[in-house]
Amino acid sequence: MKIIVTGSLGHISKPLAQELIAKGHDVTIISSKADKQHAIATLGAKAAIGSVEDVAFLKTTFAGADALYGMTPPNFGATDMIGYYRHIANAYAEAAKSTGLRRIVYLSSYGAHLEKGNGIIRGSYYAEQILNELKDITVSCLRPGYFYYNLYNFLGMIKAQGIIGANFGGDDKLIMVSPLDIATAAAEELTAANAGSNVRYIASDEHTCNEVARLIGEAIGKPGLQWVTFTNEQVKNNMLEHGMPPAIADLLVELGAGIHTGLLGEDYEKHKPTPGKVKLQEFIKAFAAAYNHN
Template sequence: MKIVLTGSLGNISKPLAQELITKGHEVTIISHHADKQQQIEALGAQAAIGSVEDAAFLTIAFEGADAAYCMTPPNFAATDMIGYYRNTALAYAEAAKRAGVKHVVYLSSYGAHLEKGTGIIVGSHQAEGILNQLEGIAVSCLRPGYFYYNLYNFLGMIKDQGIIGTNFGGNDKLVMVSPLDIAAAAAEELSAAAPESKVRYIASDEHTCTEVAGMIGAAIGKPHLQWLTFTNEQVKDFMLSQGRPAVITNLLVELGAAIHSGLLRSDYEKHKPALGKVKLPEFIKEFAATYNKKN
């Protein structure tokens, strides 16, 4: 099969490309950065350099493809984050239709079943809606949980304050996922002989925030590490003091509140998948190694 991947050589797209190439598929990787071309070609893939917001470029890149893996690259410089998700999805939809792609696999998120109240994830909800309107194209929406590597955001706090803290914590449950398990699921969907439109949840492990803090603390020599729950206002004030734009801050605080209330995982709980292979303790080893390098 001829398969096009977005996401450049990121945490998901690189192992996804490697697996597909190993299985004999012809892979093209889209990247916004021309300096990635040599690395992409070294994997055995073709490189297409351009923007995923450019429908004309995407149409050319998608030409002749059987399937396309589409994701929305992080862009915290966007002044309208939800609009950015929507515009990217519109570009994907137009390109897939014009190029005759038969199967789109979209990287969405748990919580994307909700049209409001989930911060940035509202963008995934709207993107799913746009892609699901495509006629004659199977659309598989992947809904992974909380990425393990999001825990890296707390490295500085652990080092400087000896705690983890945000507007969710304590006994709040985290549905967590490894990029490698997402890549494995995406590979299954992309190479399906008879693709169908579906929603697929992806998770690797489930733990409370307190349990996560305990594992991290044990691994870095801080056995009493706690994951504290702050108010929305406290988190908002902290983010703003760090120079984060108000529009992004508000979305992130709303997202954290949805994790705290359980709203984000409400549909996931009704459609739980089999958990993936990469468990949290495996990631914690990587986290501890990174933490120790910074100390």
């Protein structure tokens, strides 16, 4: 198969491309950075340098391809974050319709079943709606949980304050996932014979925030490390003090509140997947190494 992979050489896209190439597929990797071209070629893939916001570029790149792994690149500079997600999804859809693409696997998120109450993930909700309207193209929406590497955001807080803190915590459950398990699922969806349109949840492990804090504390030599639950107002004010745009802060606070109430995971609990292979304890080894290095 000829498969297009977006996301450059990111946490998911690189292992995904490696798996597809190892299985004999013809892979083209889209990257916005020309300096990635050599590394992409070294993997055994073709490089397409351009922006996923550029429909003309996408049409040229998609020409003759069988399948697309599509994701929305992070862009915290966007003035309308939800609109940005819609814009990227519309670009994928317009390019796919005119190039004969037959399969799209889109990186969405758990919580994307919701039209409100899910913060930034609302962008994934609208992206799913746009892509699912495509005719004669099968669409798989991957809905992974909370990425392990998001825990790196707490490194500074642990060092400075000796705690982990957010507007979720305590006995709130984290549905966590490794990018490697997402890559495996994406490869399966892209290459499945007679695949139909579907939603696929992806999770590697589940723990309460208290359990995560305990495991991290044991690994970094801080037994008794606590995960403190702050109010929405406290979290928002902290974000604003650090220069985050108010609109982004509101979305992130709403997202955290959705984790706290369990709203984000409601549909996941009805369609729980077989857990992935990469467990939290494995990630925590990398977390501890990063903590001790800095």
